[in-house]
Amino acid sequence: MGRQTPLFELHRELGARIVDFGGWDMPVQYSSQIGEHHAVRRAAGVFDVSHMCVIDLKGVRVRAFLRALLANDVDKLVRPGKALYSCMLNEAGGVLDDLIVYYLTDSWFRVVVNAGTRDKDLAWIRKSAREFDVGVLERTELAMLAIQGPEARTKAAKLLSRVGAATALELDTFVGREIDGWFVARTGYTGEDGFEVMLPASDAERVWRELNALGVASCGLGARDTLRLEAGMNLYGNDMDENTHPFESGLSWTVAMEPRERRFVGREALEKIKAQGSERKLVGLLLEDRGVLRSHQQVAVPGVGTGEITSGTFSPTLERSIAFARVPAGTGQQVQVDIRGKLLNARVVKPPFVRFGQALVPLQK
Amino acid sequence: MSKVPADLKYTKTHEWLRTLPDGNIEIGITDHAQHALGDLVFVEVPETGRALKAGEPCAVVESVKAASDVYAPVSGEVVAGNPKLANEPETVNTDSYGEGWLMRVRPAAGGPAAQLLSPAEYEKLQQEEGD
Numbered sequence: 001m002g003r004q005t006p007l008f009e010l011h012r013e014l015g016a017r018i019v020d021f022g023g024w025d026m027p028v029q030y031s032s033q034i035g036e037h038h039a040v041r042r043a044a045g046v047f048d049v050s051h052m053c054v055i056d057l058k059g060v061r062v063r064a065f066l067r068a069l070l071a072n073d074v075d076k077l078v079r080p081g082k083a084l085y086s087c088m089l090n091e092a093g094g095v096l097d098d099l100i101v102y103y104l105t106d107s108w109f110r111v112v113v114n115a116g117t118r119d120k121d122l123a124w125i126r127k128s129a130r131e132f133d134v135g136v137l138e139r140t141e142l143a144m145l146a147i148q149g150p151e152a153r154t155k156a157a158k159l160l161s162r163v164g165a166a167t168a169l170e171l172d173t174f175v176g177r178e179i180d181g182w183f184v185a186r187t188g189y190t191g192e193d194g195f196e197v198m199l200p201a202s203d204a205e206r207v208w209r210e211l212n213a214l215g216v217a218s219c220g221l222g223a224r225d226t227l228r229l230e231a232g233m234n235l236y237g238n239d240m241d242e243n244t245h246p247f248e249s250g251l252s253w254t255v256a257m258e259p260r261e262r263r264f265v266g267r268e269a270l271e272k273i274k275a276q277g278s279e280r281k282l283v284g285l286l287l288e289d290r291g292v293l294r295s296h297q298q299v300a301v302p303g304v305g306t307g308e309i310t311s312g313t314f315s316p317t318l319e320r321s322i323a324f325a326r327v328p329a330g331t332g333q334q335v336q337v338d339i340r341g342k343l344l345n346a347r348v349v350k351p352p353f354v355r356f357g358q359a360l361v362p363l364q365k
Numbered sequence: 366m367s368k369v370p371a372d373l374k375y376t377k378t379h380e381w382l383r384t385l386p387d388g389n390i391e392i393g394i395t396d397h398a399q400h401a402l403g404d405l406v407f408v409e410v411p412e413t414g415r416a417l418k419a420g421e422p423c424a425v426v427e428s429v430k431a432a433s434d435v436y437a438p439v440s441g442e443v444v445a446g447n448p449k450l451a452n453e454p455e456t457v458n459t460d461s462y463g464e465g466w467l468m469r470v471r472p473a474a475g476g477p478a479a480q481l482l483s484p485a486e487y488e489k490l491q492q493e494e495g496d
Contacts, residue, residue, distance in 0.1 A: 032404055033403055033428075033429045033430070034406075034429060035404075222403070222429060290407065290451070292407050292427045313429060316429070
């Protein structure tokens with residue numbers, strides 16, 4: 001038996017199928033994975049993401065600490081509440097984890113890291129924080145809910161006070177703040193609008209039931225995975241890990257090489273890779289033949305080389321199979337994927353595949 | 366509890382068999398199996414004329430989550446794969462013992478080689494697997 005979130009018993013009561021995810025017993029689906037996916041694209045759904053690790057970093061030099069720790073530059077954060085997506089790298093430029101960092105005050109930042117990398121991340125952060133006199137506090141007493149979909153914000157706001165609701169509905173994208181004792185952020189991992197809410201674990205079950213009563217569907221990790229892949233968002237451990245660097249993981253946009261004088265862990269390695277040019281890249285694939293792309297399937301790029309699928313699934317929105325694949329840098333528009341010994345045709349496309357309910361890739365050539 | 370029709374035979378790997386009036390055998394996956402797999406999005410059935418050996422993988426059913434093999438419960442020749450499943454794989458979820466059949470096989474002489482289960486035996490297997 002793995003670790004359990006404060007909502008574990010409720011998931012069971014709601015009929016969820018429970019699976020192991022990074023050492024946690026998590027709901028993969030309640031009734032239909034495709035139904036839950038569509039609920040988020042068309043209306044609203046709620047996910048239990050309490051397994052993710054919330055860490056508060058406090059100290060007068062916390063900004064300098066994060067500028068040295070992260071590949072993206074927290075100096076982009078000028079307004080309190082603003083969030084930034086970043087990789088945390090090792091010296092070789094490999095990705096230790098991807099995370100969200102919030103700027104709360106000049107001496108208080110908050111990061112949210114993946115469940116499966118919690119212990120490794122905490123050890124790494126604690127080791128580096130000493131030099132900067134930054135305190136590292138894991139907020140295990142908080143639950144986290146992701147409420148996502150075109151109707152998510154208005155429905156979630158009904159659970160807040162009148163003033164709180166107005167404040168929440170005025171939040172800009174990628175901004176969070178304390179509202180009615182919760183931390184409410186306009187962030188997510190689905191390609192839809194919505195909130196991620198950190199709240200006392202003791203509130204979580206009541207809030208979940210009230211959201212259900214407002215028509216917000218309970219959604220499991222299965223739908224979360226198809227939604228994030230359609231949205232063109234990486235999954236740590238699938239699409240990048242310690243053995244891959246951001247430039248071959250579709251994450252160049254998250255690395256701040258400017259300003260040049262900022263030293264951060266992994267910078268030297270990335271400068272070398274950049275000077276030589278990355279040999280591989282992460283691309284989106286749309287399967288043109290019938291079948292389903294899955295991680296670890298081999299990709300043949302005629303005349304160029306080979307690659308591998310890192311994440312693949314059936315896209316409920318496109319009703320076609322989509323994937324991310326790591327392929328040679330010289331890969332053009334067309335590849336073949338080996339599915340059970342048959343070579344099927346796939347087209348290289350630029351993610352995201354879907355955003356705000358709309359298909360963004362042409363399904364016909 | 367999943368449905369287990371009394372007029373069918375079953376396998377340990379969750380296929381069902383129905384003997385048709387012409388002596389051919391219709392094969393599909395059980396209600397228990399479709400439920401465990403979840404929403405099916407792709408089904409690959411064998412081509413007509415293919416010779417099957419009992420116990421070998423002969424079809425693939427894929428849900429959003431994963432791909433699973435279907436094993437031939439008998440040796441014989443495929444006389445039909447269900448053409449409806451190419452465009453409507455979800456039929457296996459909605460009617461696993463009817464419209465969602467996978468293939469029809471003319472059994473080889475000598476009868477089924479694989480060990481088949483009665484409905485009661487299959488229900489017991491499901492309970493052991495924690496249905």
